[in-house]
Amino acid sequence: MPIAHKDAEKIRAHMDYIIDNFDVTEFQSKLVGQGLKLPDVDVLNREKVIREKNRKCLKYLINSENADYQVLIDLLRRHNYTEVVAKLESGLQPEKATCKAGSTVPSIHVPENKRHICLTEKHLVRLFKPVSVKDKLAWATCLGVPQREVEAIEMDNRFSTDTQMFKILICWRKRPDCTLGVLMDLYNYSVENGVEIDTEALQGIIDNIR
CATH class of the missing domain: 1.10.533.10 (Death Domain, Fas)
Incomplete structure (x- = not known):
């Protein structure tokens, strides 16, 4: 099962904060079969910039057929990324609320x-x-x-x-x-x-x- 839409939206809403505040290298191997495939890990290993590695990992999880949001949360907690977990679990408001009227980026919707x-x-x-x-x-x-x-x-x-x-x-x-x-x-x-x-x-x- 893919990540639920509401959980994927949590990740998207707080993406910039999350990718700046954890290092997926610490537990990416534990995500194999839980949203990551071995070729995905190879791509992540070739990425030198931690921020971009984190971003790519989260994109893979959002788009995966077998990712589990709770597995991600548990791994973040296990590696003491409690502030990242708190951010994710805080809902969708913070970043979205700061967007000024008329300044939002147009989005492409796929049914x-x-x-x-x-x-x-x-x-x-x-x-x-x-x-x-x-x-x-x-x-x-x-x-x-x-x-x-x-x-x-x-x-x-x-x-x-x-x-x-x-x-x-x-x-x-x-x-x-x-x-x-x-x-x-x-x-x-x-x-x-x-x-x-x-x-x-x-x-x-x-x-x-x-």
Whole structure:
């Protein structure tokens, strides 16, 4: 079973605080089979920045089919991250309440019955179009596509930015959990990090995916 929506929202609401105040390296091995897969751990081990390692781990847990929120809470308590637990269990208000009217980041919504749609090339050829070409590298970074692979794609397709964007998504699709829900969570993460995406156009594309 995936993490319950309300628990996933707790993690998202307090993400910035949480990733600054624990080190998943201390117990990531205990999350294998509880939201993490061995390839996920390999990715985390290659990440040198603790903050980004923590962020990636939490994203994996939120998107996993077999993560358990209570397991995460128990591990945090066991490793004396009591303040992180208190933050998570405090509800959804603190960060959300501090957002000024009109300053919230637009979010991309995927209906629950579409989150598990496995994406084909036919889907991907439409899903890159709302992304601003000028933010290509930042977007690819948010998707987890290494810069060296982006550079190789640019070299092989130097005359077509559309092809470059499409190939970046093809590269992303090599991961095991290439579903619409996972990709749109990464698009939301991209928007949060300043990538320009036409969310209205993207929402129209999502609505037409069957």
